[in-house]
Amino acid sequence: MEIYSSASHQAQTLADRPVYYSRNRLIAGAVIWTVAALAFGALAVRARDNLGGMAFFAAIAAIGVWLVIRSLMRAFGPAKPVITFTREGLRLTDGTVIAWQAINENTYVNQTYVGIPTARQIQLKTSLPDRKRVLIQAMALEISGDEYLALCDAYQAR
Numbered sequence: 001m002e003i004y005s006s007a008s009h010q011a012q013t014l015a016d017r018p019v020y021y022s023r024n025r026l027i028a029g030a031v032i033w034t035v036a037a038l039a040f041g042a043l044a045v046r047a048r049d050n051l052g053g054m055a056f057f058a059a060i061a062a063i064g065v066w067l068v069i070r071s072l073m074r075a076f077g078p079a080k081p082v083i084t085f086t087r088e089g090l091r092l093t094d095g096t097v098i099a100w101q102a103i104n105e106n107t108y109v110n111q112t113y114v115g116i117p118t119a120r121q122i123q124l125k126t127s128l129p130d131r132k133r134v135l136i137q138a139m140a141l142e143i144s145g146d147e148y149l150a151l152c153d154a155y156q157a158r
Contacts, residue, residue: 022141
């Protein structure tokens with residue numbers, strides 16, 4: 001059974017569809033990493049008698065600060081699409097286009113621990129000689145896994 005769609009809707013479907021990072025998710029991540037950095041910084045101060053423990057906690061606090069800065073720069077910096085759906089294939093941030101025919105496996109991984117999302121990523125296995133595997137971090141993307149896979153199906157079918 002074929003579903004009717006208007007000419008304007010079909011033209012809109014054929015247009016390139018960029019996907020950006022979600023500003024709200026980036027800010028939420030920055031808040032979470034700020035709390036984590038402060039907590040591990042406090043643990044580092046409390047463990048100043050134990051040099052190994054202090055170095056461990058200070059390293060995790062430094063990583064947390066780096067992630068806060070990175071998240072805020074992405075949230076308030078110039079918006080660049082993470083991926084762009086085109087009729088030819090997926091365009092990545094570096095400008096390369098992976099043709100739909102070159103994608104052998106397209107997986108959206110959504111890992112959780114006790115109901116808390118811990119990792120989301122897009123895994124592409126391709127037939128390209130220089131890019132056999134492509135990983136795209138999707139934790140802060142503005143689309144869900146279901147929407148990503150539906151867009152892949154729609155653009156690949158065209």
